[in-house]
Amino acid sequence: MQPLPRLAALAAFCLAALPAAFSAAAADGPRERLSFNADWRFHKGEPAAGKADDGAFNDAAWRKLDLPHDWGIEGPFKQEYAGETGKLPWWGVGWYRKHFTLPADDAGRRIYLDIDGAMSNATVFVNGREVGGWPYGYASWRVDLTPHVKAGGENVVAIRLDNPPDSSRWYPGGGIYRNVWLVKTAPVHVAHNGTYVTTPQVASDSALVNVQVTVDNDGADTDVQVATEIYALDKAGRRTGAAVARQDATAAAKVAAGKQVQLTQALAVPNPRLWSTEAPQRYVAVTTVTSKGRAVDQYETPFGIRTIAFDAQRGFLLNGKRVPIQGVCQHHDLGALGTAINVRALERQLEILREMGVNAIRTSHNPPAPELLDLADRMGILIVDEAFDMWGEQKTPNDYHRAFPAWHEKDLRTMVRRDRNHPSVIAWSIGNEIVEQGKPEGWKVAAHLAEIVRGEDRTRPTTAAYNHVSSGYNGFQNAIDLFGYNYKPHEYGKFHASAPHIPMYGSETASTVSSRGEYFFPVSDEKSKGLANFHVSSYDLSAPPWATAPDVEFKGQDDNPFVAGEFVWTGFDYLGEPTPYNADTTNVLNFTDPVQRAKMEKDLADLKKIAIPSRSSYFGIVDLAGFKKDRFWLYQARWRPELPMAHLLPHWNWPERVGQVTPVHLYTSGDEAELFLNGQSLGRKKRGPRDYRLRWDDVKYQPGTLKAVTYRNGKPWAEDTVRTAGAPAKLALSADRDKLQADGADLAFVSVTIADKDGVPVPRTHNRIRFSLTGPGEIVVTDNGDPNSFESFQSKEKNAFNGKVLAIVRTRAGAGGKLVLTATADGMQAAKVVLESTAAQGR
Template structure:
């Protein structure tokens, strides 16, 4: 068997406009090319993109050597409603945008001659997603050449039978009889299931759009692992194969999720009309992809499906669970249920309904929020307690208990205030915080240490993402001229790690809550402290780890200290400005006045012994444009991530510096350029970016040269850097 990359030498064009075709390599996201327009049907879901349909073509020669072999194409993911043609003959269609599919082209090829493969992707049927989906062949494509007698694709299954004394079973499905040799190449340490310190993530890769580059997926998992997480939830669709490989290699557990809806539409043209008809083949595709990956700890059948408050939905919940058990009897099954929303739905006030999905399209031009947008806005105004307190109502238990009984692990979205009650009432129930707020981390950890039936927590979200704009943003007028979440808003603004991969103070808080770090400091951006900002329930704080706010001397701000301590003291330029005791949390907030110099926090035990301390210093006066590759050497198959930062000579970030940066690249292709700002009017495909709190990011695909050189110029300074190519 031979597996060959089928990712090069394609052309792409907006469907019906072949005269404007351009060359592309896969993975490719055509949605990045589309115009953003106020009033577009995609609205806040995709960031006001007027999404189009795109066609991909590839001309290739089928060698005479291929005769007698079975030739199969594997598409890892096409968004969405894909149709595949070979030499103008339609071969198949595949509607779900997040599962892979095989196309047997054996009997359709012209051997010794050119063949034309064409793939169409429909995405003009907006709205069809609650987040940025991307358009087209956004995951890799492979060509398999198989002899007549062969092991079936995805026909090898490895099952762990015991882990204390390691024992596995290997099953092989083939097209004929023969001998199969199984070789165990490396023995690893026994794998045990932790308590899950998890993060929810969407499938996009920030300024690269939906493109599932291997290196981008690996980097995302690496950043989350470095941030203290040991598990991710693929919200709300099956993850890529590249992400599974990254999780295996880095030791990150995966909860792979099927869908965001069952039979009630959340957006007018989403997959709700097809779930009940196609869930068996969809779940099989997900399990076939996942089965041999040790990182996959459990499956999730859905997210905030208010169907679970109805008899029909409860029955479907059980069917989905049973189907997954049949396909894979080794892994538990959950489903993320928003407990409070289930109650509202049962009372006729549901977040989602077919009527509201239809109404959302009509209201897009009027900027009138309905469905999830309305409730997200309400949660932003009411704060994080809104859903958590609502979940404690008695009817919320009544409207979720039957669905929870139809799964192996009960998935609680924003239901942490129910944990203690439900653990007593349902002694057999396992509870998973399938979606939680950042501010819940300390409470979860303290509860989980005392009760092993609370098996984990997945914060919304681990890393910021495109679409669902403004839902988690805490933005000031300086960076967002309006808080309407209209055109110009491109990201959710939520994430313990921002869109470019920068760890925020919230991540430090989380690591302290999980007892992985002893102390951290966050500073409310001094120039904007006290100003009105966009509201969000999904942002605990917008504090950043910086004391470089020259020109703001004498201005009031707040400094947050994260520590598990009896008491904490804060010092500005050596003078103590206050001492506080944490109250049922590991976060204390000091009102203070900014002065250039330093801020230092010290955590003490009950005997005044120093547990830990941390200091931030003001950057020097001279400004440098630092061009900082994340890796000094990469292979030709990897990507170069390059941070662009305004710093002092020592590399200390200067978050008050702002300005456009123009980037040029030699020895590679600039794939994406942008900042982490949730409000961003430029294109990520351009060569000019604004900075956000002093920095931006460039992503480069290496060429065939021995090195890549990056040049950056701004009105404040200029800089350059080189990256070696292995």
């Protein structure tokens, strides 16, 4: 998949903006950042003969593909695959090779390969020579190709990955799964991630913007200067109007060959437009580097002007205003698309989460793709940027603990330097549920990591996610600036009383589990109940031993208003970790409390007796295909209180339950509601101060129409109705967008709903749906959101899961036109959706 054209357009725009002085010599020519994703060759495993790192190696028989690429998502699923990582073959050795020609006038320029992410233990070879690499699969890193490439001739880059088994607790993917770039600069240039923009003073009439620039000199001894202009950006990231601030060139600084120098400028932006979650307004700092009076580089740094603070009494403050953190944790896979980054797929996830009321994401448990932060900046979403899931102590035998001693500082500094100009980033997390919490000297590691972060950025707090109660009292609480508790709503008050000066938040909360559209009876408030047929009831009351229903966390937050907010586990379902149906649950038993540990071991052992491994999690508020579970509306009711909304559950198709008690729950932002069954009132209920759902627990099922009428302050507010459906009769298709770009990367997500003859959704259907497409595009994957579906994602047909299926359509690069997706099923009326693909114009 290629990156969406707005990234390429931005690169082209940067080049067009460079001054004429750059035309003086090729070696001092303009900076170029070119997509390096196209036309690779791939081979899984070691080649049978020859050395794949040799530039002359014959790779003609290897598979042709474009990056980003995740080899694991192609399957097949196999039950015998060990662990809880999705039952997909993501581990092993893989080779990627690319032949490319550098123009002759690149002689004298610096040539770099920037890799946003490769899973994992990458080694890079150029023309038969090893030139670099990086072990951490979530890191973004650079290799200097200059001494090894030939300008005016053909070159070969080969990248070997070695993804060991037992190296992850969830599905990590395999391959070069993020974007790759070829960067060309003059010998004197802005260093990799070499700008640092801060806004130390912000007022309504003026903001002080400091721009620190690190300049590398890979040529002869020289002098350098920098000058900066600041422009406002529109929503699409384009400059608007003239520069709002300008600082002329600094005094010339001498820099020796092979050295670097830091130069700083301060600019005043009048009447600044502040970045916020409601209005994510941005600027760009355009830095021009000159050497001996000639411009040699220009570098653009998007940023935002805003103030942030975490206060131990008031929570999180954005531009001086308290903003409750309404967050979710997100793993990095894109469901059926795997881990291969796609901007539109990420954007769709964020759009769905924003609809629910989400304003924050914790990147669990690793540095995210750069594109996620770009989208968060543009959409006004707060980010807690997380570095590690473990330190020196393992969670799985081959995980990051092996690289931690030698690489943790490089990885941490690389993450902070890459991400510190993003206004969306509000905190740096140094770790998640690390085993060292239980070690007497473990806090010293936390303090060491926090100091590394502060050495790169002091404008944001350091934080960590702690799942041990003891971490609030054994020194870990003092090692970081912002304390995060995982699944401890009952501890908020105790911690605050012991450390009233330390701000805190729920770094991981709830972990409620459910399967979309599944409801089991009788309904129990015991969190260990509601499990059947390898599914979990969607009454939203079930949770693993360490977790709670959402209502419990809500109460913990409301009873302790000093808590800054929460990050729910998780926004979307993800591949792997199918709790409570885990194949191997030992990695969650890292509790020091013997009573709690013994209870967990017993509960989990009982589950393992009946469990088979599922492919994906049950934690998501949204399922793997992007379909909303009932919990979506529970959180929306809380997080968007001014939105008139009501949502009833369960569905109302229970022919086997006529006359039996079938509890009804209502999620609403109203404060009172009346329930009607076939026009007869079943009672009016008013929400209490700690009621987060309204319940009618004694409703006896009769087919027909169930309706809720809600009120707010005594006035009508919102309604919801569920009806008993007839037999499946037709398919209904709905695309998230019908206008696409013919760039080879843009996607349409097409939902299929099975309906009766009157168009009422039929919820308990699992019919086989077949897809076909005409026009310049392809059906990339299909999914249904069922955690127990082991059919290939690449299949063009899929069984519905509780009445729904998803097909993802991708455009063809350079080929515009009409795309028609058709869905068919035996005994039902077929349906079509028409999409239009046009030449890429940038978005």
